[in-house]
Amino acid sequence: MRKIAEPTIRRLSLYLRFLEEFEGRGTLTVSSEELAHRGATTAAQVRKDLSLFGSFGKRGLGYPVPQLAARLRDILGLERDYGVAVIGAGKVGRALAQYGGFASRGFRVRWVYDAHPAKVGMAWNGLRVRDVRLMRDDFPGGAPDIAIVATPADAAQDVADQLVGLGVKAILNFAPVHLAVPHDVTVKNVNMAIELEALSYALRHR
């Protein structure tokens, strides 16, 4: 399969969310118009996005909800579980570690690390915060699938270097810095402060 562009992947995630709602209600088919309406895009865009994966919809009948949802889960790599390590046990790290919505999609937070003695040893939902200095020894046979960096800005690159050294290939970064990583490592950034500043820019220039 050819490489799919990032905005398309995001739309697929959204479509999957809607399809799973429909599945929950027992709806068996859905039209491209309905998906477009929910995803704030056009029916033509939906059809184009979904045609990447072969012919699904039947003209006049719509898409079969369970089959399309299963196909999207497969494409997005959601048919398996991922072991997730959270580095940084501050408020953001804690909210992430305790957030049930990730586990329900197969992202299982199995490890939480912090450098601060006051935080090491705390237990959240049965998960104990470990000393980040022990991280290397915790993964003798392989790295966590995904690491979430929720450290202060000035510690983030050092933590990222350690994660890369462990063999981590996917990082979700909450620290407000750019992380430099090798080409085979994927980093996605969640930066609430930058989103807020985009809003203040919009308010300032209305």
Next chain:
Amino acid sequence: MRKIAEPTIRRLSLYLRFLEEFEGRGTLTVSSEELAHRGATTAAQVRKDLSLFGSFGKRGLGYPVPQLAARLRDILGLERDYGVAVIGAGKVGRALAQYGGFASRGFRVRWVYDAHPAKVGMAWNGLRVRDVRLMRDDFPGGAPDIAIVATPADAAQDVADQLVGLGVKAILNFAPVHLAVPHDVTVKNVNMAIELEALSYALRHR
């Protein structure tokens, strides 16, 4: 000033962050190369971005750190405070309400609302969670500058409609749904699940 494209605004936010670090260390000038290195972009891009706001850097001397930081704060609308309301007092809402980093940039969470009786009345750092049904009465003379929607997915559009009715013009949305709003309202989305799925896609198709 002409409208600046979103990716440029995001880079300006990042540059500002670096400049403030330099300010903190007492550094008086910075080169486009240094900003580019920190922001994972090119020196040419930095110079292009900053030239939008008039001539700043002197060839061979670099940019004056405090002046450039002040100019970026002005452009990004950060020279004033914003009153922020958080709707949804779950784990995400709580982490946001208690996060000190927003207040230090002028984003002041002054109100937290929830619909659930068990949450209404809780106090976090002196901020009391109020019943969302009272929201309309809390703003007789004007809306919060920014509202953060941190509700479950199925409540988010209804909350957004109420916020728009109050006159809110800027929404930061953490709910995993697209919010439909009028054209004069700006919505930015923070969707950790979608970022995680972009990572699982990357792992699946390595």
